[in-house]
Amino acid sequence: MKKKWFFFFIIIIITFLFSGCWSRREPKNLSMLNSILYDVKDDGTYQLTVEVLNASGISGAQDGAGAKSSGEAIMCEGKTVAEAVSDEMKSIDKLLFEGHNKARFFSEKLATKGTAPALDLFSRDHSTDETPLIIVVKDLDPKKIYSSMTGLSDMIGNYMENLSKMQRAASSRSVFSTTLDFMKDYYEDGKEPVAGLLEISKNEGKSISDLESQNIAGSSNKENKIIYRGLAAFRNDKLVGYLDGIGARDYNILTNNIKMDIITLPTGDKYTTADIEKCKTKIKTKFENGKPIITADVKMSLVIVEEDANIDPSDMDTAEKLENAFNDYIKFEILKTVQKVQKEYKSDIFGFGSKIHKQHPADWKNIKNNWNEIFSTAKIEINVESNIVKSGENKRSFTLEEQDYDS
Amino acid sequence: MIDKDHFYDKSKQTDEIPEMHEEELDDVHKKDTDPGTIPSFIEEYESSIKNIFSGSSDLVIESFSTRTNKVLVGWIDGMIDKNIADRDIIAPLKSVDFNGDVAASIKSIYKTVDNIPEAVTEILNGNIAVFFDNFEKVFIVDIKQWDRRVVETPEAEGIVRGPKEGFTENIRTNTTLIRRKIKNRNLVFENMTLGRQTNTEISIVYVKGIVNKDVLKELKKRLSQIDTGAILESGHIEQLIEKHTFSPVSEIGVTQKPDVVAGLLLEGRVAILCDGTPHVLTVPELFIEHLQSREDYYNRVLYSSITQILRYLGLLITVMLPGLSVAIITYHPEMIPSAFLSNFITSTLQTPLPLAAEAFFLILMFELLKELGARLPKMVGLAITIFGLLLIGDAAVKAGIFGTPMIIIIALTGVAGFIVPNLAEFVIVYRLIFLFLGSAMGLIGIGCALFFMLVNLISSESFGIPILDSFTKYESKDGVLPFPLKTIKYRPSVLVKENKRRTKY
Structure with a gap:
């Protein structure tokens, strides 16, 4: 019996000694990385700007509640991305913790030069995370994002995360490509990666809160503001061009990523606006004379939300006319975007190639090696079938003439 | 067997009160009561019983004479109802009508014993013993009466609905x-x-x-x-x-x-x-x-299901929360939301102790306060509790000794512990095991602790019945969650082997 207890204690002690506590990280020794900006200088040196949580800068940190955290941007350089990352150690007194990274910004210059070195690091290093958003900063001085307004968020990384959550639910004019999505698209045959597009503009209008108090994270008096809209199209790992908000919406329609958006149809000199309630796209591919023909069937349910053009969408005939007008307009918009991507960027960001791969695996083998070339000349047909399901909650438009109502 | 002679010799030599071990006490008892049979003279009774009780002051021995012979009554003071003794026992015996027929004279229900040890036991149990000169039996009358606590509501087991009465000391x-x-x-x-x-x-x-x-x-x-x-x-x-x-x-x-x-x-x-x-x-x-x-x-089934689930949750929280939170925060900070981690970073920035030590000392302080609350007199207890509250809740944070999130975690742990009060021993032991293994090995340690705990629970049995058995048998419908009473037709099959059915149909 005594022997048994002796061995039991030995085992316990050995467990403690061998397991060690070396991977233990006290939270107070962590420097939480919130976002990271990858840039490259003209001489090819990588320049990283990391935004970390500045916990010591918080007054009254001990009180917990009410304490506002703030970020601190630290710059570092290196011949490779990994070298630049390790260069951070020169000025940070704590362990850099990448587990809660929210966003990876790429400067336009680096994205054009190629993101492969950075991607290679992400996929090899165990401490990096696949969830951060990949965002291209379309600006000559990308570091300006760190002097931009961040709304009610404390740091740019958190701001991007909150913004993406909001936009995902309310609009579809931008893309949210996480590092994992980006890498998947990069490796997938017949699909090229896209990234979010961020532009910086001068913050001209000071917010009301600025006039009344200076308390809100000090963000309102920053000189720049962020515009997150549109997408950056890549071929392999290199940036080839941008699409604006409408282009991003068309991209989302073709890739079935529409959550909610509005479409404004010009009717004469006035407009009719509809909510996209549902949107489903089926992509069919076939081969004619060895050349692929791609057909995208878009089915949409629309809800009229604003009608300025003196027509009554609750009338069946008018509704049908409106539907046809919407069909033509949406088809025109999508074709415009697709043709721009085909002719100018020559990069299949819509993933038509992967559809061919799935639907015609045998034929795909012949064309996969120069798919992007074939894509740029491929015939792409768009069929739109929209359906106005509701004309809103009121029976007649406010702009409708009075006598129409009486008759 | 102890050598009696040696024992007595020793006591005589030292001339001190002998140190009595239990066995020896037993022997003394045996020796004193060895005669067993009732002595025939009332003086002998008296000396014999007094000797047995070593002249203890709460023993009352009264002797008096009736019309025909001498009587001796003995009881322990304070354990009988003296009024009844006077009315039903002593008065009839003393009366002039007494004709020697004791059985007819004692007005209460009585029994007889025929040796001294039994009579002594009955006296000790609060009965009155009546000895008669030249009579071979002792009359024992049960007129127990002593101060006792009334039936009250037990403070430790509070309920909202149901009978409020609790057991007493009697x-x-x-x-x-x-x-x-x-x-x-x-x-x-x-x-x-x-x-x-x-x-x-x-x-x-x-x-x-x-x-x-x-x-x-x-x-x-x-x-x-x-x-x-x-x-x-x-x-x-x-x-x-x-x-x-x-x-x-x-x-x-x-x-x-x-x-x-x-x-x-x-x-x-x-x-x-x-x-x-x-x-x-x-x-x-x-x-x-x-x-x-x-x-x-007693409650309706939906409500009791919810409270039951809360109790499972409370058990898990009170056992695992400190260990689990320390393990996750110090080994796997990726797993918690960013805002939570950044709060942890900012609030522990100035604290001197590692998280695990913080948790340990806070648990210790909580247990101290709990013990304090149970032991102190009510008046003082309140003051001390308020002092403890201020000490831990506010001053410790402001002085930068503990971080606020850990105080909240331990407070939650402690409060959840009161949901399962009978498991206090189990909870404190496993809470510490979880904390130590979790802080030494992270989630692997938590897994080990969970393994220990489950093995312990599964292998535990109470009087031959595995204690987790009720989680495996379904026919009683009274296991993991409460069932509507209408549907419970069988008694728990884990325990009841015959007459399993509760209902007639």
């Missing part, structure tokens, strides 16, 4: 309380006397026909093996009959409420009443009992 009151719940001839009380010094009366209670016979047999076996001097509380019995002394999982249930005992008896369990304590033991104790409340059966 075993007779307690048996009545149970008998009043189960008016059934099959309810059996079997009395025993335990403790060679205290001679404590205990009572084994069960319902014949429903009780698990194996458990009853095992319990009687273990009770008969008890060899101890003092049984002052049912806790003594509990410790003496449990099998796994060092397991944090208890085998024997304790309650102060007659309705709980009645419910458990009707599910095939056995209860042990012990004189002098309101705490009644029940065996076997299944693990589910800690997570149930009798109130679950």
Whole structure:
């Protein structure tokens, strides 16, 4: 019996000694990385700007509640991305913790030069995370994002995360490509990666809160503001061009990523606006004379939300006319975007190639090696079938003439 | 056997009060009462009994003469009703009508014993003994009467709905309380006397026909093996009959409420009443009992299901939360939301201790305060509790000794512990095991601790019945969650082997 207890204690002690506590990280020794900006200088040196949580800068940190955290941007350089990352150690007194990274910004210059070195690091290093958003900063001085307004968020990384959550639910004019999505698209045959597009503009209008108090994270008096809209199209790992908000919406329609958006149809000199309630796209591919023909069937349910053009969408005939007008307009918009991507960027960001791969695996083998070339000349047909399901909650438009109502 | 002569010689030599061991005390007792039979002269009675009680001052021995012969009455002061003694025993004997027929004269119900040791036992139990000159029997009249606590609501087991009465220190009151719940001839009380010094009366209670016979047999076996001097509380019995002394999982249930005992008896369990304590033991104790409340059966089923789920949650929180949070925050900070981690970083920035030590000391302080609250007199207790609140809640944070999130975690842990009060021992042991392994090995450590805990629980048994058995048997419909009473047609099959059906149809 005594022997048994002796061995039991030995085992316990050995467990403690061998397991060690070396991977233990006290939270107070962590420097939480919130976002990271990858840039490259003209001489090819990588320049990283990391935004970390500045916990010591918080007054009254001990009180917990009410304490506002703030970020601190630290710059570092290196011949490779990994070298630049390790260069951070020169000025940070704590362990850099990448587990809660929210966003990876790429400067336009680096994205054009190629993101492969950075991607290679992400996929090899165990401490990096696949969830951060990949965002291209379309600006000559990308570091300006760190002097931009961040709304009610404390740091740019958190701001991007909150913004993406909001936009995902309310609009579809931008893309949210996480590092994992980006890498998947990069490796997938017949699909090229896209990234979010961020532009910086001068913050001209000071917010009301600025006039009344200076308390809100000090963000309102920053000189720049962020515009997150549109997408950056890549071929392999290199940036080839941008699409604006409408282009991003068309991209989302073709890739079935529409959550909610509005479409404004010009009717004469006035407009009719509809909510996209549902949107489903089926992509069919076939081969004619060895050349692929791609057909995208878009089915949409629309809800009229604003009608300025003196027509009554609750009338069946008018509704049908409106539907046809919407069909033509949406088809025109999508074709415009697709043709721009085909002719100018020559990069299949819509993933038509992967559809061919799935639907015609045998034929795909012949064309996969120069798919992007074939894509740029491929015939792409768009069929739109929209359906106005509701004309809103009121029976007649406010702009409708009075006598129409009486008759 | 102890050498008596040697013992006495020694005591004579030293001329001091001999140090008496229990065995020796027993022998003294035996020697004094060895004559066994009743002496025939009243003076001999008197000296013999006085000798047995070593002249203890609370023994009252009165002798008087009746018309025909001498009488001696003996009792312990304060344990009998003197009015009844005067009216029904002494007055008729002293009256001029007394003709020597004792049996006719004693107005109360009496019994007779024919040797001194039995008479002494009866006196000790609070009866009055009447000796007659030249008579071979002693009359024993049961007129017990002493100050006792009335039936009150037990403070430790609070309920909202259900009977409020609780057991008292008097075993007779307690048996009545149970008998009043189960008016059934099959309810059996079997009395025993335990403790060679205290001679404590205990009572084994069960319902014949429903009780698990194996458990009853095992319990009687273990009770008969008890060899101890003092049984002052049912806790003594509990410790003496449990099998796994060092397991944090208890085998024997304790309650102060007659309705709980009645419910458990009707599910095939056995209860042990012990004189002098309101705490009644029940065996076997299944693990589910800690997570149930009798109130679950009184409330409507949806509400009691919710409270039951809360209790499972409370158990998990109170056992695992400190260890789990330390493990996750120090080893796997990726797993928690960013805002939570950044709060942790900012609030522990100035604290000197590592998180695990913070958790340990806070648990320690919580237990200290808990113990303090239970021990201190009410007036002082409040002041000390407020002091403790300020000390931990505000001053410790402001002084930068502890971080706020850890205080919240430990407070939640402590509060959740009160949801499962009977598991206090289990909870504190495993809380520390989880904390140590979690802070040394992260989630792997938590896994190890969970493994230890489950192995311990699964291998634990109470009087031959695995304590987790009720989680595996479904036919009783009274396991993991409460069922509507209408649908419960069978008694728990884990315990009840005969008369399984509760309902007629």
